[in-house]
Amino acid sequence: MNKHMRLVVSVLFIVIIILAVAITRFYSGTEKGGSGGGNAAAIEKKLDTDSSGNRIFLDTSGLYGIIDSSERVIVPPEWQELKFTETEMCIASKQIRGRELFGCIDYDGNISIPMVYSSIDRIRSAGQTLYLARTSDKNLTVVYNGRFIPCFSTAWDSCTASDGDLILTSGPGTYTYSVTDRGMVFKHASVEGSTLNSTYKLDVSSRILLSELSPSMLEQMTQAAGQYLEYAYTGNSDVRSAIKADPSAVILTLFPEEHSITTKKLTGVSDIFVYSVRSEDKEPHYAVSVTADTALTYRNEANKTKRLRGRYKAVVEFVGGSAGELRVISGKFISDKPDYPVPVPDTKPDDQQPSTESKSG
Numbered sequence: 001m002n003k004h005m006r007l008v009v010s011v012l013f014i015v016i017i018i019l020a021v022a023i024t025r026f027y028s029g030t031e032k033g034g035s036g037g038g039n040a041a042a043i044e045k046k047l048d049t050d051s052s053g054n055r056i057f058l059d060t061s062g063l064y065g066i067i068d069s070s071e072r073v074i075v076p077p078e079w080q081e082l083k084f085t086e087t088e089m090c091i092a093s094k095q096i097r098g099r100e101l102f103g104c105i106d107y108d109g110n111i112s113i114p115m116v117y118s119s120i121d122r123i124r125s126a127g128q129t130l131y132l133a134r135t136s137d138k139n140l141t142v143v144y145n146g147r148f149i150p151c152f153s154t155a156w157d158s159c160t161a162s163d164g165d166l167i168l169t170s171g172p173g174t175y176t177y178s179v180t181d182r183g184m185v186f187k188h189a190s191v192e193g194s195t196l197n198s199t200y201k202l203d204v205s206s207r208i209l210l211s212e213l214s215p216s217m218l219e220q221m222t223q224a225a226g227q228y229l230e231y232a233y234t235g236n237s238d239v240r241s242a243i244k245a246d247p248s249a250v251i252l253t254l255f256p257e258e259h260s261i262t263t264k265k266l267t268g269v270s271d272i273f274v275y276s277v278r279s280e281d282k283e284p285h286y287a288v289s290v291t292a293d294t295a296l297t298y299r300n301e302a303n304k305t306k307r308l309r310g311r312y313k314a315v316v317e318f319v320g321g322s323a324g325e326l327r328v329i330s331g332k333f334i335s336d337k338p339d340y341p342v343p344v345p346d347t348k349p350d351d352q353q354p355s356t357e358s359k360s361g
Contacts, residue, residue: 195226
C-alpha cells in the first residue's frame with residue numbers, strides 16, 4: 001500500500017469514528033430527553049414523590065405528568081391535577097365536555113377508575129385510609145378503601161367521618177358504620193317514615209340484626225309498615241296493592257269485625273321496632289311491631305255516638321334475606337276489638353223507682 005492509499009484509508013477511518021461519536025451522542029440525548037411522549041426540557045416544576053421515587057411534575061403549559069426516579073416521563077403531562085395514592089394509582093382530573101372530572105390512572109396513564117366524579121377526597125378514620133368520590137351527575141358519594149375497592153354496593157347522599165365511624169345518609173335513612181382493618185361493621189340504623197300525617201322513626205342497634213339486614217331492607221320494612229297502617233285505617237285497596245306482599249299474605253284492617261265503629265283515625269305512632277321471627281322454612285323471617293295511637297267513633301248499645309282513644313299494637317311480618325326477596329306475609333293488629341268502656345248502670349233513688357205494687361179497687 002503506497003502513501004496515497006494509506007492517506008485515503010486514514011481519512012475514511014477518521015470519518016467513521018466521527019460519525020460513530022455523533023450517532024452515539026444523538027441517541028444518548030434522545031434517552032435523556034425522556035420517553036413515553038414526555039420531554040425533560042418541558043418540566044417547569046417537580047412536585048410530590050411516592051415511595052418508589054416517582055414524581056409528579058408540572059410542565060410549561062400548566063398540565064401535570066409523572067417522571068420516574070431516572071427522570072424519564074412515564075405519564076405524559078396531560079392532566080389538570082394529579083395526586084399519589086397508597087397504591088400504584090394517581091387521582092387525576094381532566095377537562096371532559098367542558099367540566100373538570102376526576103378518576104384514577106395507573107403509572108402507564110391508563111384510566112383505572114372512570115372519570116365520572118366531581119371530586120375525590122382522601123380521609124383517615126380509625127387508622128384506615130378512605131376515599132370519598134362525589135359523582136358528577138347525581139351528587140352521590142361512593143366510598144372506596146385505601147386500595148380503591150368500593151366499601152359498599154351503593155352510593156350515598158352524604159358521608160361524614162366521626163370518631164372512627166362513618167355516618168352515611170340515603171333517602172330517609174341515616175346509617176353508622178365502624179371503620180375497622182377488616183372492613184365496615186354496621187353499627188346503627190335510623191330510618192324515618194310517614195303515613196296518614198303521622199311520622200315515625202325505626203331505630204336499630206342490634207349487631208345481630210344489623211349483620212343480617214341491609215339499609216335497603218330496613219327502608220323497605222319502614223315503608224311497608226307505613227303502607228300497612230294506611231290500609232288498616234282506610235281500607236283503601238290501592239294502598240293494599242302497593243304493598244310488596246306474598247300472594248298468600250293475610251293483611252287485615254283495624255278491627256274488621258267491629259261494625260259499630262264508624263270512623264278510625266291514626267293520631268300518631270308511639271313505638272316501632274324490628275325483630276327476628278323463628279320459622280320452620282329456610283328463609284329468614286322478621287317482624288315490625290308498631291304501636292298506633294288511635295281515635296275511634298262508634299255507636300253504643302243505645303245507638304249513641306261515642307268517642308274513644310287508645311293505643312293498639314300491629315305486627316307486620318316479612319320473609320326474605322335480601323332487598324329483592326323481602327316481602328310481607330302478614331299484617332294485623334293484636335287486639336280484635338277496642339277497649340270499650342264498661343257501661344254505667346242506670347241507677348235512681350228509691351223514691352224515683354217505679355212502684356211494683358198492684359192496686360185493688
